[in-house]
Amino acid sequence: MTTSTPDAGAPARRERTFFGQPWSLVHIFGVEMWERFSFYGMQAVLAFYLVYSVSEGGLGLPQTAGANILGAYGGAVYLATVLGGWLADRILGSERVLFFSAIVVMLGHIALAVLPGFSGVIVGLLLVAVGSGGIKANSTAIVGTLYAEKDPKRDAGFSLFYLGINLGAFLGPILTGALQTSLGFHYAFGAAALGMAIGLTQYAIGRRSLPDKAHEVPNPLGLRGRLLMLGAVVVAVIVVVALVLLGVLNDSTIALAVVVVTAAAALAYFVVILTSSRTDRTERRRVLSFIPMFLTSVAFWSLYQQQFTVIPFYADDLTNLDVFGFQVPAAWVQSINPIFIIILSGVFAALWTRLGDRQPATPYKFGAAVIIMGVAFLLFLPFANAGQSGTPLLALTGILLVFTIAELLLSPVGLSLSTKLAPQAFRTQMVALFYLSVALGSAISGQLATFYGTGTPSDQVPYFGISGIVAIAVGVALIIATPWVRKLMSGVK
Secondary structure (H helix, E strand, C coil): CEEEEEECCEEEEEEEEECCEECCHHHHHHHHHHHHHHHHHHHHHHHHHHHCCHHHCCCCCCHHHHHHHHHHHHHHHHHHHHHHHHHHHHHHCHHHHHHHHHHHHHHHHHHHHHCCHHHHHHHHHHHHHHHHHHHHHHHHHHHHHCCCCCCCCHHHHHHHHHHHHHHHHHHHHHHHHHHHHHCCHHHHHHHHHHHHHHHHHHHHHHHHHCCHHHHCCCCCCCHHHHHHHHHHHHHHHHHHHHHHHCCCCCCCCHHHHHHHHHHHHHHHHHHHHHHCCCCCHHHHHHHHHHHHHHHHHHHHHHHHHHHHCCHHHHHHHHEECEECCEECCHHHHHHHHHHHHHHHHHHHHHHHHHHHHHCCCHHHHHHHHHHHHHHHHHCCHHHCCCHHHCEEHHHHHHHHHHHHHHHHHHHHHHHHHHHHHCCHHHHHHHHHHHHHHHHHHHHHHHHHHCCCCCCCHHHHHHHHHHHHHHHHHHHHHHHHHHHHHHHHCCCCC
C-alpha cells in the first residue's frame, strides 16, 4: 500500500505504508506477533503443566500453588519491563534491547522444552519473563517513535500494533493446545520456541530501517552508574537465592512478594521521574495525571489477568467443552479473547480515526474499561449453579467478548498514552511504568485466585460478585475525577 507525499519544488514521492501507517510498523508488528505466539502458546498450557498429575505429564502442584506461580510469573514479566526500559534509556537504546530480548525469550522456551521438571520451569520462566519484559517496553516505545505527538493516526497505529499481538496470541494456544493433548507438554513448549525463532529472524532482517530515534540512548549512564547498577543486580540475585533457600520465598508466597516488589518499584519510578531535574513543569503535571489512571489500570488487570489464573481451571473443571461430539482442549479457551481482538481492533482503530479530536478523552476510556470488566465478572454469577452440565462454552465465550471490549478501551490506549505523557528523558521508562500497572495487577490476580477455592457456588458467588462491584466503583470514581485529570494532562487528550 502506498501514499503520495507532496514536497515543495519536487515531484510527488510515493512512500510505502502498512495499512496507512508508517512502513516501519510492519517490523515491530511481526516480531511482537511471533513473541506473543510463543508467550501465549506457552502460557495456555502452563497452568495445566503445573497442576496436572505426574502421570498426565504435569508437575502435580495444588491448584492454589499453581495460581500463585502463574500470578507471580505474569507479574514478573511486566516487572521486567522496568529493566528493559532502563537498559534502553540509559545504556543500549530501544532497538538493541528489543533484539537481544527476543533471543532471551527464545532460549527460555527452549529450556522449558528440553529441561525436565522444576528445573525447566525455573530456568525457562525466568528467561521468558526477563526477555518478554524487554520486548514489551521497547516494542511499544519504538512504535511511539513512528508518530508525532499529536498525530491523529497514533491511536489507530497502536490498535494495528495490538492486532499483531493478538494474532500471535490466537494462533499460539491453538497449536500448543493441540500438541499438548496429542504429544505432550514439552512438544508444546518446543513449538513456542520455534515461533520466537521465526519472529527473531524476521526482525533481524528489517531492524535497520527503523527511525534513528529508535536507536538513541536518551539519557546515557556513565561508567560509575553502570558499576553501581551491576552491584545492585548482584545483591538482588543473592537476596532472592537466600530467600528461596531459607523457604521464605515459595509457591505460596511468591505472588505476594511480586506484589510488594512491584508496588515499591512503581512508587520509586514515580518519585524519580517527578523529582528529576530533566523533567520540566509541564512534563511533571502530565506524570501526575497518570497516577489515577495507573491505579485504575491496576484494578483492571487484576481482573483481566484472571484469564491465566482462574479461567483455565474454570474452563477445565466447570465448562462444558463438548462441541458436536468434539472435546475442545481447555487450552483453546485462551484463543477466544484474541479472536475477538482481531475482529474488533480494526473497528476500534477506525472508530478513533473517524472521531479524531472528538473521541472521548483517555480517562473516560479507562473508566469505562474497568466498569465493563466489572460487569464481565458479574456475568459469571448466573452460571454459579450450572451443576454437572457445566457452564456452556458459548456462555464463557460471551463473557470473554466483554473482556475484549474492556481491554480495547484500555490496553492499546494506555500504551499510546504512556508515550504521549512521557518526559523526553524517560520515554521508554514511562512505557515501563504503564506495564508496572499490568505487573501489579497480574501479581494481584494470583493472590485473588487463592480466594476462588475449588470453584463451588459458595466460592464463585462472593468471588465474582465482590470483584465485579469493586471494579465498577473504581471506574465510576475515575470518570468523576476526569475533569481534574485532564487539566493535569496539559493538552494531551
